[in-house]
Amino acid sequence: MRLHVLLAGALLALSAALPALAQPVDGPSLDAIRSQQAEIRADARAGRGVYENLSEHQRNQLLAKQDAVLRLIEGKQSAADLGEPQRMELFNQLEAIEALVNQAEDQRMVCRRVATIGSNRKERVCKTVAQRREEMRGAQEMLNRRSNCTGCSE
Numbered sequence: 001m002r003l004h005v006l007l008a009g010a011l012l013a014l015s016a017a018l019p020a021l022a023q024p025v026d027g028p029s030l031d032a033i034r035s036q037q038a039e040i041r042a043d044a045r046a047g048r049g050v051y052e053n054l055s056e057h058q059r060n061q062l063l064a065k066q067d068a069v070l071r072l073i074e075g076k077q078s079a080a081d082l083g084e085p086q087r088m089e090l091f092n093q094l095e096a097i098e099a100l101v102n103q104a105e106d107q108r109m110v111c112r113r114v115a116t117i118g119s120n121r122k123e124r125v126c127k128t129v130a131q132r133r134e135e136m137r138g139a140q141e142m143l144n145r146r147s148n149c150t151g152c153s154e
Contacts, residue, residue, distance in 0.1 A: 030073040030081075033094070037066050040097070050101060062100050069093045088113065088124065099129075 044051040044062055054062065072082070072090050079087055088111050095109045111126040127135075 030076050030078055033069070033073060037069060037097075040101070041066055053103075054100070058100055062097060065093050065097050065100070069097070084124075085113070 040051075041063065043049055044054065044059055047054075047059075051059070051062075069090060072086055072093070076082060079090070082090065091109075091111055109126050109128055110132065111124055113122040114125045115122050
C-alpha cells in the first residue's frame, strides 16, 4: 500500500513537471527527473504496483523511452541547458512514459514545431494523440469527398 502511495506521488510530480518542460523557462531540475525515472525503472523491472499489468512489450517500450530521456539529459542540470528541440523531445518522451504507465495513449500530449504561414518563425503546437488522430481522419474524409465529387468545379 505504501508503495502505491509513493508511486502515485512520483507520477503526480512527473505529470506536474511535464507542462513546465514544454515552456522555454528554466523548468524542473533534471536531477528530479533522473531520480523519478530510476524509481519507475526499478518498479517496472520488478513488476511492482501499476507496472505488474504491463506486458513484456510495454515494459520494453517504457525502458526504451527512459533510455531516450536519460540520453537527452545526460550531463545537463536543468531544462534551460537544453535547446528548444531537446526540451520538446524530453517533454514528448516523458508524456509517452506517462501514457504507457497510465495506459492512456489517447491522452498523451505530443508537441511539434510548426512553421507559421507567411513567416519564417516556427511555433510550438501541442495536441493529444486523440486530437491528432481526429484531425487526420477529418482531413482524409475531406480528401475522399473531393476525389469522389463528380461534376464539382475546381
